[in-house]
Amino acid sequence: MEELYHRLLSVPAKQLCSKSTLEDDYDSQLCDLVAYLRQLLGTLDSGISFDHQSQWPDPSIHSVSYLFMLHFQILFTQTRDKTKFPEDLFPGKALWAKIVFFLRNFDPFQISYVGPEWCRLLEHVKLAANAVLKPFVAVKLIREAIIRLDPSSSYLTPAHVMFLQLCLQTKSHIEALPIMDKHICNIPESTEMIYSKQRAVASLQHRMRPTFTIAESSLSNVLTYRDYLQYFSYGAMIYMVLKRWGDALHFLNIVVSIPVTSSISLIMVDAYKKQILASLQEHGKLPALPTTVTLHTKKLLRSLARPYVDLADAFEALDTKRMLDTVGKYRKVWSSDKNRGLVNQIVDAFHSHLLLSLGKTFAALNMTDIARLDVGEEPEPVVIRCIMSGALHGSLVQSGSAARSSMLRFTEKSVPFPVSVEEHIQKQLLEEQAALGYLHSSLWENNGGLESTAEFIQNMQRRQKTIDRVQKGSPILVEGLGNEFQLDEDMMEDMD
Template sequence: MLRLDPSAAVLTSTHLLLVKLCLQAKAYSYALPILNKHICHFPDLPERSSSEPSAICVGPGSSLSFITGVSGFSAKLTYQDYLRYFVYGGMIYMTLKEWQSALHFLGVVISMPTANSVSAIMVEAYKKWVLVGLLEKGKLCAPPNITAAHVMRVYQSLARPYVSLAQAFERGDLKRLQGEVDAAKDIWCADNNFGLVSQVLDAFFRQSVIKLGRTFAALTVADLARQVLPSPAEETVTESAVSSLIMSGVLDASLVQTQDPAGLSILRFSAVPSFPRLSHELEVQSCLKKERQLMEHLVCNLEEINTALGMSDECLDSLQRGQAWAASGGVNPTPTETVGLEIDEDLMGDMS
C-alpha cells in the first residue's frame, strides 16, 4: 500500500480490509504504518475519472490522479466503509492503549454530518468515545465542535448507561461507579465493551491517587486505602497497585518502608517534577515539529481538494451561470440564492 501511495492519503477498500484483518488476527501493530497516515481524499468518481488519463508516475503527493473509481486500485466505497475504517482504527489504538489517537479516530465518526438519522455505527463509536475519554482524561470529553446538537441528543439517549458511568466517575463516587458497572453488566457485554469498563475502574483508582497527591505530602498505605476505596482492601494489594503506578511513570511518588518490618509503608508524593526541564523542552520541541509536518501535509492536500472542487461539474456550471448573468446585464445570484447545486443532506440515512 505504501509503495503504491506513500502518503496513504486516499482512502481505498484495502485500508478497510487491512485494519479488519489486523483486528481479527490480533496483529495490531501491523496496521499502524497506515493508520498513522491522514486520510484526505476519496477516489474520484467514475464519471470524472473515465475522461481523464491515469498515470502512476506523476510525482509525489498526486496519488489522487491514478487511484480512481475505475483504476482497479479500490472497490466502490460507501459511507459505512468510511465509518468502519475509523471505528476499526480506533479499536486498534485502544488495544495498544494509545488513547489519544483512539479519541481522534472515534471523534471522526461521531462528528460525521447527518440530518434525519444517526447510524448505529456512530452510536457504537460514541459509547467507546465515552469510555476512552475516561481512560485518557478522567472525564466525559466534549465531542468535536462540528457535532450537531440533535445528534448529541440521540447519542445521550441511546448511550445513557455510559453517560451515567462517566458522571459517577467525574464525581469521584466509587460506590455509585461500582453500582453503575454492576447494574449494566449485560449492556457492557452485549456491546463488547466490558474490557474497557474494567479498565475504567482501574483508571478511577489511578485518578484518585493522583488527586490525593495535590492535598497530602505523604500517606500510609492504609490511609490511602481508606481514602480511595469504599472498604479498605488488603494492604499488600493496595501497595502493589501503587507500586505499578510509580514504575509506569503515572504517579510521581515513592514508597518508603519503615524500620519496623511489621510497620506500614508510606507513600511520599514528590513536590517537584522528577524530569529535567531540558527534557521537557525537547519533548515540546518534538511535538511542535510533528505538528508542523502535519500542517504542511494538510495544506498540500487542501490545495489538491480545492483544485478538484474548482474543476467539478457543479463549480463549472456555477461559473457558466455567472458569465451568462454578466453577459445579459443581470446581477449574479447571491450565495443565499439557489444556483443549481443540490446538496444531499441526509448523508447517513441509509446506514440506520
Template structure:
C-alpha cells in the same frame, strides 16, 4: 497476440518508458491493455493458461529466459496471465479458492511476488484486476485461518500504489478488518496515520485536451483513483464510518487513547439526514469509555456534533453515562456495583474488556486527582485519601510501586530514615524543565505543520475540482468589474467569495 513471442514483444515496449513522453507511454499502455482484453475474450491466450513456467519466481535461471515476465516492468501482462491461470484453476476445480491459491502453494507464491514488485504506474490502467487480486489474497489467507499473512502484503501494496493513502478506497476497509481479525494492530498504523482527504473522484470519459494522462506525475492520487478506475469498489458513508470505527478499535488495542478518541469522534460526527446509525452509537459508547481511560471523566461533547444528535447518543447509551458519572465520584464500591449491574450490557456491546480496563485505571486516576492537591504524602495518608488502595500499608505500597514501574503514574517512593513516618510518595513538579518543554513544543509544531501542509494541498485540490480555485475567483472578479463600467471595487473580491460560499452552504442544506 497469439503467441508467447508476440506477448513478450508487446510487453517489452513498456520497458523503455524513460525515453518516451507521458502521452506516448500512455498510448502504449492503453494499446496493450486493449490487446490483452481482446486476446482473453477470443481465447487467444489459452496457451498460457496452464504454463506455470511463465510466472516462475523461484529459479534465477528461469528469469534469464526471454519469455518470463517481471512485475516490476511487465505489471500488466503478468497480472493478466496470473488472473488467467487463477480463473482456469477455479473453473477446473469448480472452487472459488482452489488449494493452489492457499498460503505457501504455487499460485499464492506468485500473487505474493506480484504484490511485492508490481509497477504502480502501470497498475493505474488495470485497477479492477489489481483490486480483485488484493481481495483474493485476503480471502485465501482467511480461508487458511492465517489472515496475518495477508496484512503486511496488502498494506505494502496500498502504499506502493499510493504512498499518501489520501483517497479512501475499499482496500482501506478491507485491510483494517483483516488486521483486527489477525490482531496485527501495528501493521496498519502506516495507513491509519495518513490523512484521508477524498473519496474516489468522478473521472471524465473523454478528458479535455491537454489534461495530464494517468501515467503522468500528479499532485494528488485523486487524479488516478476514480470511481471508474476499478482501484476501489463503490463506497458510501457507511463504509467510511466502519473504517474509522475499526481504526479506533485498533488504536484502543494499542492503548493510544488520543488517536482512538479522534477516530471515534469522526464516526459520531458523520452527517446524517435521518436517525443516527448503530455504528455511530457504537462509536459513542466506546468514546465514553476511552474518555474515562484517558482523562478519568466524561468529556464534553465535541463541538462538531449537533446538540440534538448528542442527546440521542446519551439517551441510547444511558448505562455508559451512569458509569462515567459514578467513576467521577471516586468511590470504588459504587463503581463496582455500577459495573456489575450492567454486565449484560457490556457483554452485548462487546465492551467488557474496555470496562475492565476502566476499572483497572481507577487507582491511576485517583492518584492523579490527589497529585493536583498534594506534592507529597505518606502511603498511609494516601490509603486514607482514596478507596482504591488497600488499607494495609505494605500492600498499598506494592500497588503504587507497580503503577510507577509500568509508567502509569509519575511519582517516586521515598523511604524516610528509620521509617518513623512511613514511606513517602512524592509527585514531580507539574512544570517540566524549560529545555524539555521547548523540545516538546518544537516537535509538536513540526507535526502540526506537516499536517496543515497536507490538508492545505487537499483543500486546494478540492476547490479547483468544484470551481473555487484562484483562477475562477479572478475570472468572476474581472467579469464583475467589466460589467460595472469602471466602478471602484476595492472589496469586490471578498464579496464575490462570500457570495460563492453562500451558494455552497445553500446546496449543502
C-alpha cells in the same frame, strides 16, 4: 492466443514509450487495453492458462497486462480444480509467488487504471492466506502494495479497510501503524475515481489537462459510508490496543462526526461508546463531541449510550462507590457491547486518577487517611499498582512500627535530563509541523477538486450574474483566483 499475447504487450510502461507518443495517445491506448481485457475477463468462463514462464512479461513494464494475466490464471485454476481456493494460490505455490512478485514490482501509474482488479487481487491474497491459516503472511504483502500504489496513502480505498480488518484479525497491530499514521484526506466517490484522480494529479504535474473518467465499476468496489466508518473504527481499536488513546480518540471523533442526513449508523453509536471509555482513560472526563456534530445526533448518541454516560458521570465525580456500582449494574451491557476489557481498564484508571488528584492537593499523606478518603478497596495494593504501572509518581515509606500505617509521598515527575525532554518536545513539534504541512497540501488539492464541481461552477455563474447586474461594465471580481485579478486601484491616490 497469439493475438491476445500481442495485445497484452502493446502498451508498456510510460517511461519506455517513444517520445513521439503523445500523452493523450498513451492515455487512450491504455484505456482501450483495459476495456478490452475487462470485457475478455467478463466473457471467459474458464480463464486462460499461461504455463510457460517465458510468457509472463515484466510486471514493472506491463503491469496492467500482468494483473489481468494473474486474474485469467486464477480463474483458470479455479475452474480446473473446481474450488474457490485452488492449491496453486496458496502461499509458497507457483501462482502465489507470481502474485508476490507482481505486488512488489508493479508500476503504480499503470495500476491506477485498474483499481478494482488490483483490489480483487489483494482480496485473493487475503483469502488464500486465510485458507491455509496463515493470515499473517498477507499482512505485510498488502501493506507494501498499498504503499507502493499511493506512497502518501491519502486516498481511502477498499484495500485500506480490508487491511485493517486483517490486522485486527491477526493481532498484528504494530504492522498497521505505517498505514494508519498517514492522514487519509480524500474520499473518492468510487474506486475508479481514485485512480483517475490520482492520474489527473500525475498528469497535472506534466502540465496536461486532467481527464476525469468515471468508468462503471462493479458494485463491490464502490466505497460506502460504511467502509469509511469501518476503517476509522478499526483504526481506533488498534490504537486502543496499543494504548495510544489520543490517536484513538481522534479516529473515533472522525467516526462520530460523519455528516448524516436523517439516520445515524450503529457503527457511530459503537464508536461513541468506545470514545467515552477512551476519553475517561486519557482525560478522565466525558469527551466533548466535535462542533460539527448536529444537536439531533448528539442527543441520539447520548441516549443510546446511556450506561456509558452514567459511568463517565460517576468517574468525573470521583465517587468510588458510585463508580463501582455503575460498573456492576451494567455488567451485561459491557459484555454484549464487547467492551468488558475496556471497562476493566477504566476501573484501574479511575483509581490512579483518584490518587493523582490527591497528589495535586497533598505532598504526603498516610494510608489510613487515603482509606478514609474513600479509595474503595484496601488502598495500599492500589497505590502500589499505580506506582508500578507508572501512572503515579510517588514512593511508599513503611514505618517501623506496625501500629502506624505507611506513608505515601507524591514526588514530581522525575526528569533526569531537561535537555532530553526538550529534544523530545522539539522532535514532536517537528512531526506536527510536517503533518500540518501535509494537511495543507491536501487542502489545496481538495480545493482544486471542489472548484471543478458542478455546484461550484453554477454558484460562480450565479454570482457573476449578480455582480454584473450590480456594477455593469466594471471588471468582475472572482474570489479564489487571488488578488491579481482585482480592480487595479490607484495606489497613489491617498498620497496626495
